[in-house]
Amino acid sequence: MPAAERELDKVEADLALARGRILHARFLEDRSEDPRELALVDRAARLYRALGDVAGEAEALFWVGCVHQVIRGDAEAAIPLFEQSRKLALQVGDLGIQAEALRHLGIADHAAGRLEGAREHLEESVRLRRRMGFWAGVAADQVGLIYIAAAQGRLDDALALAEEARATAGACGAERIARQIEEARARLRTPGDEDT
Numbered sequence: 001m002p003a004a005e006r007e008l009d010k011v012e013a014d015l016a017l018a019r020g021r022i023l024h025a026r027f028l029e030d031r032s033e034d035p036r037e038l039a040l041v042d043r044a045a046r047l048y049r050a051l052g053d054v055a056g057e058a059e060a061l062f063w064v065g066c067v068h069q070v071i072r073g074d075a076e077a078a079i080p081l082f083e084q085s086r087k088l089a090l091q092v093g094d095l096g097i098q099a100e101a102l103r104h105l106g107i108a109d110h111a112a113g114r115l116e117g118a119r120e121h122l123e124e125s126v127r128l129r130r131r132m133g134f135w136a137g138v139a140a141d142q143v144g145l146i147y148i149a150a151a152q153g154r155l156d157d158a159l160a161l162a163e164e165a166r167a168t169a170g171a172c173g174a175e176r177i178a179r180q181i182e183e184a185r186a187r188l189r190t191p192g193d194e195d196t
Helices: 002-030 036-051 054-071 075-092 095-111 115-132 135-151 155-172 175-187
Strands: none
Touching (some): 002 054, 036 054, 054 075, 054 095, 095 115, 115 135, 155 175
């Protein structure tokens, strides 16, 4: 019986996480929060923790953080969740969740004006995503790095990043990210531009 109960808890955790991720994707399309999402991913995290499933808990905590940061705009609540998610992902060698947590920590730093912290987080995410061969993710992180370089007054670095990101996105067919790169590049001021 205990083994059967554990197996059912694992199935429940997996299902709750999958449902939560679907609701998050729906939010990204229509920008309308479904209150079930937080309950689902939080339930998944608690079940994984009780099961001793470190990888599952790391992923679920990441999604709990996303609800707070992406949907509710509450970076203060999200940051410790991303940090814990990354710590657990490091324990099990999950490069994907480590990179995701780093990306979102970088986004939080950037929004708070902590540009150097944002840069470090995004550069580490890029390094991990390159190691995984996740080229669309590399290009997506580089979009953030372009804005950070520009905010730090490193225009040459920003332009070089834009060119590299454009090539990376083009090579892997990441059209949406390619559009984001062009938007970022268009915002860069070139020498001699006048403020309007």
